[in-house]
Amino acid sequence: MAEASPLARFWQEFRENRVAVASLAVIVAIALVALLAPWIAPQDPYDIGKLVLADARRPPGHAGSGGYVHWLGTDAQGRDLLSAILYGLRISVQIGVAAGAIAFVLGAALGTTAAFLGGRAEMLVMRFIDLQLSFPAILLALVLAALLGQGKWQIIAALVTAQYAYFARTAHGAAAAERAKDYVEAALSTPMPARAVILRHILPNSLPPLIVVATVQIANAIALEATLSFLGLGLPVTEPSLGMLIANGFQYMLSGRYWISIYPGVALIVLIVAINLVGDQVRDQLNPRLKR
């Protein structure tokens, strides 16, 4: 019985969708260049000493004073846009993944525990989460970012607070369904500790919907961070993220210097669309009701 492992079968099915495979390749490429930005970017856009004002607001293709070509032009401070975008993607990916991962763990723990305990604790936790979900995530993130101040960890904290609720609700629904199944009842009727029942039986079976939510929420975290930065509540000006680059170029759009805003925007859109396309395929594969 040479059965392929579940992961190998998943990949085989995933491979059939060309769009999803291409999107995955894009994500991997973006993640790679983002991680390697300090080594492949022509300029360190955070080193103010290296910025030359004479090179400011040059169009794409301009040969700058640094002795290299600014393929995507420069911004108002003379930053090489290609370098700034690579560094910006680095921040976006870091923040998106960190916020998504922390929100995943917090939300899954909360939702699963609530479903397991049941009764009043479950009601209290889930009603609070319903309450929170009735506010737009951006509103919550804005308030928190304003309160916590600027910086990477502050932004991540704001994003996690805005997003854990989605994980908690999904985990709760999935765990409540598993909780009622005979094998969980059976495990609970033996001396197996409750913690082990949750970790070995309930959680692994609640993972598929959580993974789907995770892909969507990572994309959302990246978009939210860009929004906060665009509004000036994100990262410090000295470390421009994609959102801030877009905001900085905004004032020059009408004077024909489109590149400062457009190229970071394109990078952001490509990343978010790619994550969503992969997420769609994963959802189709993990949802038994959509199985052909």
Place this chain on the structure above:
Amino acid sequence: MTAPVLAVRDLATHFFARAGTVKAVDGVSFDLAAGEILGLVGESGSGKSMTGYSLLGLIDPPGRIVAGSIKLAGQELVGLPQAELRALRGRRMAMVFQDPMTTLNPVLSIAEQIRLAIAAHERVSPAAARARAADVLGRVGIPDAARRLDAFPHQFSGGMRQRVAIAIALLHRPDLIVADEPTTALDVSIQAQIIVEVRALVRDLGTALIWISHDLATVSALAGRIMVMYAGRIVEHGPIGAVLRAPQHPYTQGLLGSLPSRAVPGQDLVQIPGLPPSLAALPAGCAFRPRCERAAPECAAAPDQATSGSRGWRCHRPLGAGAA
């Protein structure tokens, strides 16, 4: 007769619902010896599953055991704290559920589930657990058991999964196994195989088995003794052959008469008229009276247990005629 493995006396399990008290199990008594197979039959809602759950202390609120005694190898189970019951479940007594699709965890391999079931009660090394898993799977008739240890439940058919569930129930060689309609979800040829295997296992291991079913055919092939439940009470019990040949209680006769295999081609199937009564509002006297064609004025009073040899029934007007 040796001391029974299981002795149940006047067991009563009631559910306190808003609509009133539901007497799901209402004064059930029986003994069970090691290696004996008892068939527990009745219509849906007759209390047969609740009797099984009560034995393992698996009754959830709003239900609870309100009276009676359950002694497993001499140990009283009624009133035992949950922690002590948990230590017994799976080790001294085990259960096999009806639906083999939900009794196994879909994300764990068979070997891992069996290891967890062993580890719940004793310390065991992974290698030893594997060996025991292979052994017990082989016992329940899974071919090539050692190679299928790493398979996942979805790679097994319904019959195979139910065998795994039975294998897990057998792991700790319990004194008692309660099987709640374990073959209802399986097709007849698989049922037949499992029945043959279960009979052999019980004989070899000396486990007492309660086989809950509404299917008289499987029970008659498997059990040595039968108990017929109606409205939370045992209305008739005795050796399977005698009860099926010459039922004393009109309800038992009605169940037997409803078997499609006894129908005459071209005629309508025989039914027991009416529906089982609501357990929250039982009729006074004999609960079967409203549906009984032999009902008489004296049936307005609850019938007492009548005994004759190893048989017993609760009826004022038993069918008699050639009965033991």
